[in-house]
Amino acid sequence: xxxxxxxxxxxxxxxxxxxxxxxxxxxxxxxxxxxxxxxxxxxxxxxxxxxxxxxxxxxxxxxxxxxxxxxxxxxxxxxxxxxxxxxxxxxxxxxxxxxxxxxxxxxxxxxxxxxxxxxxxxxxxxxxxx
Amino acid sequence: xxxxxxxxxxxxxxxxxxxxxxxxxxxxxxxxxxxxxxxxxxxxxxxxxxxxxxxxxxxxxxxxxxxxxxxxxxxxxxxxxxxxxxxxxxxxxxxxxxxxxxxxxxxxxxx
Numbered sequence: 001x002x003x004x005x006x007x008x009x010x011x012x013x014x015x016x017x018x019x020x021x022x023x024x025x026x027x028x029x030x031x032x033x034x035x036x037x038x039x040x041x042x043x044x045x046x047x048x049x050x051x052x053x054x055x056x057x058x059x060x061x062x063x064x065x066x067x068x069x070x071x072x073x074x075x076x077x078x079x080x081x082x083x084x085x086x087x088x089x090x091x092x093x094x095x096x097x098x099x100x101x102x103x104x105x106x107x108x109x110x111x112x113x114x115x116x117x118x119x120x121x122x123x124x125x126x127x128x129x130x
Numbered sequence: 131x132x133x134x135x136x137x138x139x140x141x142x143x144x145x146x147x148x149x150x151x152x153x154x155x156x157x158x159x160x161x162x163x164x165x166x167x168x169x170x171x172x173x174x175x176x177x178x179x180x181x182x183x184x185x186x187x188x189x190x191x192x193x194x195x196x197x198x199x200x201x202x203x204x205x206x207x208x209x210x211x212x213x214x215x216x217x218x219x220x221x222x223x224x225x226x227x228x229x230x231x232x233x234x235x236x237x238x239x240x241x
Contacts, residue, residue, distance in 0.1 A: 018189045024182050062193065062215055069211060091190055091218040093225050095233060100214055102237045109234050111227050112218075113186040116179055118227060 003127045005030040007055035012036070012043040012071065013089070014063040018112075022058060022089065025116045029123070029130055040066030044074050047081060054084060056127065061090035061097070069101060076105040085126045089114070131201055138198040141220055142191055149187035156180045193217040 009031055011022045019036045026034050035050070037043035040063055047054060057075065061068035068088055075081045087108045088101050098109055108122045124130045160177030163170055197217050209215065218224070225233070 013189075015189045015192060018186060021182055021186050024179075028179055062217060067209075067211055067215070069214065091193055092214070092216055093219055093230060094214075094216050095225075097214055097216065098230055098233050099237055102234060109230055111225075111230055112190055113184065114227065115183045 001128060003123075003130050004055075005130075006033055007031070008033045008035065008050065008052060009056045009058070010035050010037060010043060010046060010050075010054040012038075012040065012057065012059040012063070012068065014039050014060065018060065022119075025119050028116055029120055039063040040068060040071035040074075043071055047075060047084075048078075053080065056123075057084060057086045058089050059086065061088055061092045061101075069104060072101065072104045072106055087122060087126060131204070135198055135201050137220065138194055138201065141218070142194045142198070144221060145187055145191050145194065145218075149184060149191075152184050153181060156184065190218045 009026060011019050011026070011034060013019045013022065013036075016038070019038075023034050023036065035046065035054070037046050040059070043057070043059065044066065047057070057071075059068040059071055066074075068090060072086055072088070075084060075086060082105075085107045086105070087110060088106050089110045089112065090097075091112045093111050101109060107126045110118060110122050120130055156177055160174060160181070163173045163177060167173065194217065
């Protein structure tokens with residue numbers, strides 16, 4: 001089944017230029033409904049209040065005051081978002097980080113820096129062929 | 131502390147050098163295709179897209195600079211998840227995306 005590229009997507013990163021880059025990549029892949037948040041706290045607020053709900057979350061890890069990992073755990077702790085596809089996009093490449101995120105329920109893990117082709121490949125794994 | 135700061139500076143330098151090299155190559159490729167095949171808009175858009183993608187280097191350099199500043203200030207991170215906030219690793223130690231994918235796929239989430 002084709003991926004619905006009108007799905008609401010949330011990009012979370014505390015570095016505004018990175019949000020702009022990821023937004024541009026998603027646009028290039030055909031996604032049209034992209035929102036953003038500057039940290040895990042703002043993101044969780046948006047996730048709880050935005051309707052229709054986000055169908056994909058792409059989050060950085062290293063953010064203040066709520067990190068991407070903490071955001072992931074909060075998202076997985078709520079019944080409404082327990083299955084929402086969540087992709088970590090981060091420079092945190094240590095084995096323990098990957099394992100921790102995996103254990104917390106992340107759907108995929110992209111290491112910065114990355115290209116649109118890598119994003120496409122990872123999103124295809126999570127959502128289906130893009 | 132000085133050794134850690136110097137290592138961080140070296141990594142920042144490498145990140146910037148690599149990014150500039152790549153940006154130059156991509157810009158030159160874009161100029162070439164624009165000059166020689168201006169009707170090939172798909173290739174021109176691809177060249178611009180690749181230039182956009184590489185701009186993520188500034189995020190990594192920024193994280194390294196923040197860590198350098200913390201090192202020079204002797205700051206201690208007291209966050210509960212501080213042990214998992216490593217930031218970008220040294221080039222020599224950093225697993226690539228393929229290694230992460232293998233790690234990710236091999237891991238049982240229940241472990």
